Amino acid sequence: MTKGATADGKLPVPIPAAEQAPNTAMLGRPSEDFRHEADLAGRQGWLENMINQIPDYLYAKDLQGRFLFANQAVVFNNGLSHLKDLVGRTDFDFLPSHIVQIAADVERHVAETGQPHFGSEELAFRGDRERWLMITRVPLRDASGKIVGTIGASRDITEQKSAERRMRSQSYLLEMIARGTPLSDFLENLARMIEGFADGVHAALFTIAPDTGELRLVAAPSLNEEYRRHVNATLIRTVPTDLTATAAALKLVFDQAGISELDHQCHCSAISDVDGQVEGVLAVYSSAGTRYQPGFSDFVSIAVHMAGIAISRHRAEARIGFLADHDPLTGMANRALLDRKLTLAMQTADSLGSEVALAFLDLDNFKLVNDSLGHSVGDQLLKTVAERICELIIDQGSLARIGGDEFVIILEQTDINGCLGRLSAIKEAVARPIALNGIELRATCSIGVASYPSHGKTAEDLLASADMAMYRAKELGRDGIAIFTPEMTATVRRKLSRTDELRQALLRDEFVLHYQPQVDVQTGSIVAAEALVRWNHPGEGLVYPGDFIALAEETGHIVPIGEWVLQRACKQAKAWQDHGLPPIRICVNVSARQFQEKRLIETVANALSESGLDPTWLELEITESLIMKDLASSIARMHELEQLGVKLAVDDFGTGYSSLSALKRFPLSRLKIDRSFIADIPHDADDMAITAAIISLAQKLDLEVIAEGVETKEQARFLVDSGCNEIQGYLYSRPVEEERFHCMLENNGRIHPLLPL
């Protein structure tokens, strides 16, 4: 090796750095000194220092590939401390020939052709660690321009390469997630990628069962059947915060499966979903001989993260899929799945020549539970009911929840009679007491049942038939089972067309009010009028409330009808007053649906203000059974009405079982004895005793009392003798049209020959 430099600017044959002690004094000196250090040796020192401080690898080799010069990076990289130990040796002295041969070929080509070779990526090693170098090679020429070797400059791009590889892997994994690759395929790929980052590792991926915490093997591409068998046979429960026990258990499985002679370790990483919930485990088996590629541990972190995303997505998709077909509260099939199952059951029945029974089950008074005990109790009740039904049909049928408290049961290969025993058992099971929030509940249900093929040829028709039968069970007093009959269809059709007519009736102003006088028996004077609605039906003539109020109540039409009645009645009462007739109280019935309507107070206030009627002349009749349905809110509502200044009467008193203590809390002015108690007077001693007791109760509570449905003088006599002076009934007058009532008021107290009784 020659020391010195060429004057023509050609690259000098370098001086091995190790042969010259670094000029530490110069290193510390500012650039000022450099300009004054004109001598060549000084410059050369500077150059060497510079070259040695560059982290890239710089070297020159002769035509035989022997090192002539190299900077310290090359020296250290080859595991040496001094340049002199490197000079004269070749790459073959340090690395396996299959690795260095390619580089040697390139260098020879550069030397032979004089063509520089720019920027090739080559695999290299430091010890047993794989690295990537970006190498540029140019010919080394002497002073005469003759090629005497090669100069190489290379940069370690291992980190960059492994970052690129991680990025590529990550993109590939994300793409698989986006494409909706099945979870097992995704995790298989992931495990393979991890294994591709190191020689001698095995990866296994597990999900954790949400209910038990048990591991479930999903992917372990390089592990054998024996491993799978052992893993599946061993219940490995996981504590996500401490995976040491899990790792120990998985190592045992690995050893049992006899996968390798070497002693392997198992390292577990928790796989968390996007919310941080641990959903799975990655197990990596490695041994002392494992050779890791750069970026292995970084890739494992990425893999765990990607697995978390994939598992989250898989679970979300599974949940969405489940919700598309199931009711989220009870986990039972929903309407869509019911339709499919029912259609399938029908097809099976066709092929076997058998029948399918379909039962529609609706809880009785569920709304009451929800309203009075809250929705969470209602939800619990529904879940319990679903569980109880399921237990009884598991072998032969399926259950769906298709609405609030509506369940449908498919019972295959059974006719109507064959299923009745089972349905009774279901009814009994539903009615068993349920303890919820320290309350014991009993829920009864009404069941309607229809049979395929006789009661419907399609799923929709069969369901409609079972629904109709269920309504029949409700009408029959609830807590029962009704079988579909074809007449039910006709009834329902009638009901539907009646409902439509009712809706039209309001728009066409077909309702009218009749008024029935309430009389003071002692004076013979009319003291009040009950407004009673009638429907002037275009085809049927006058229709009485008994034929449409219940339907109006069921369909909600009662609310606008009731509003109309209130307005009309108030206006009429005011009109009579304005005519100079003796003022009387106007009594208006308020139905259950109306009473529960939020805007009732507003409706009453509007009717009063629009008519100009003084509130004291308006009395609202509320049935006792309605008040007792939800005592607390009824009392609150009654107080709101009382605030408006109107009077309140309890209609049908005696039928609703009010307790005395409850009665004292009602802001009432009047009790109206139900006409069922009056009808059999004077023949029924019990009714007479009850009537007398109600009158005396009213007196004690300082309430007015009136008897309705009084048809005979005997009844009136008995009432007066018992202390009730006000009566309403055919004895005095039937309900009459407005004009007729007008006349009665004009002759008030003078004409009617009621007295003497």
Ligand SMILES: Nc1nc2c(ncn2[C@@H]2O[C@@H]3COP(=O)(O)O[C@H]4[C@@H](O)[C@H](n5cnc6c(=O)[nH]c(N)nc65)O[C@@H]4COP(=O)(O)O[C@H]3[C@H]2O)c(=O)[nH]1
């Ligand atoms: N057997 C017999 N019956 C008598 C006698 N005196 C009166 N009645 C009848 O008894 C009913 C009294 O009305 P209610 O108990 O409030 O019972 C009413 C009431 O609950 C309801 N209703 C009537 N009009 C309305 C209304 O505008 N709104 C609401 N929500 N319900 C109404 O319809 C029910 C029936 O009304 P109507 O058919 O008008 O029947 C009326 C009346 O005609 C009698 O001496 N003997």
